[in-house]
Amino acid sequence: MLCGSNSQRQEQQWSLKIDKEIADERITKEGMISILLLGQSGSGKTTIFNKFKAIGGEPTSELLKCRDTIFLNTISQILILIDRCNKLSTPLLPENVPRCQIIKTRSNESAHWTSKDSEDLFHLWNDPAIKNVFEKRNQLQLELSNSAEYFFENLERISKEDYVPSVSDSQQLQKNKSINEVSVSFEGVDYKFIDINVQNSQIRKWIHCFNDILAVIFVVSLDDYDQYSQEEEVNKLDLSLDLYSETTNSMWLQRSGILLFFNKKDLFIEKLKTVPFSNYDAQYTGNNTFEETSAYLQNKFMAKTHKGYRSDNQIQSHFVNALDVSEIMRTVFTDTKEILLSKVMDLCGQSNTANMEN
């Protein structure tokens, strides 16, 4: 019960955070083709997003901005741990007590990392009392950032005078944001990819903010066909199908094109060798080959796709491996160009009809 209320509270907080980020960052900027990534947790959305981030590139100036955030975040995380040790009356090692005082004052100062700070943080992070609280963070309901441990473990590297955050460092920070965006120019067109960290139960609440998205990349993990959710023991591929139907058919996304990516093709092909597809769907009577099972799945998803305002070529589906960067790039840019073209044709058709009526 306690667990349920805590997760509800976290969902609410996350939801408020998204509202704020939507208001702050303005989801759609003029002149940009916006593409939204949707799908069940673990399906591969961020893997795909990061491929675009890698080509969009992060200028060094952007990476250097992360440096300040990393610094302040790391201090804030150690302060949460210290505070909990105090509340639990778990003493730190005597030599770390003065370090706590110093670090507390650093949280109010402008971001400038010194080797003394990293030394203090290193000792505090390795204090048995802090480690103990950190290990019990879920049980204690500590609201720590997802990247806290990563940065603590990398203190030595990030405290160097000439430290420039790497793309992986920036991706770690990304985990704490509810909305991540990257802009990419390709063949004269500016694209914006949006990856959202949100629990599926919250989707209904914010989907209306994305009503002017050109296309949704809906990512399905094929590997999920023998996986079940912990809470309700529902098959994860079925959960994916429900989410797909709910989001792409919602009134807010009915005008957006769909790129349905059946991802983790590599793992799926391997799994088919040992796990019969009919275990997932008893109605399936075909052979246990990739060709037949994939065609069956594609039909299953297509049966849940309402055309809405989309013409046929605004709905595309592919079996992909998100780890293969060239495959992802080629597929996304070819499909979006097709959707764009088709939308322009639709608009021309509409204006011709209007002219004829006048």
Ligand SMILES: Nc1nc2c(ncn2[C@@H]2O[C@H](COP(=O)(O)OP(=O)(O)OP(=O)(O)O)[C@@H](O)[C@H]2O)c(=O)[nH]1
């Ligand atoms: N083998 C293989 N692994 C993949 C593929 N796509 C993604 N992965 C892995 O699957 C895991 C989950 O991928 P993410 O991109 O984090 O999934 P996500 O949809 O962003 O998940 P959430 O952020 O939790 O919603 C990562 O370890 C990826 O490396 C793929 O095509 N093949």
Ligand SMILES: [Mg+2]
């Ligand atoms: Mg993700």
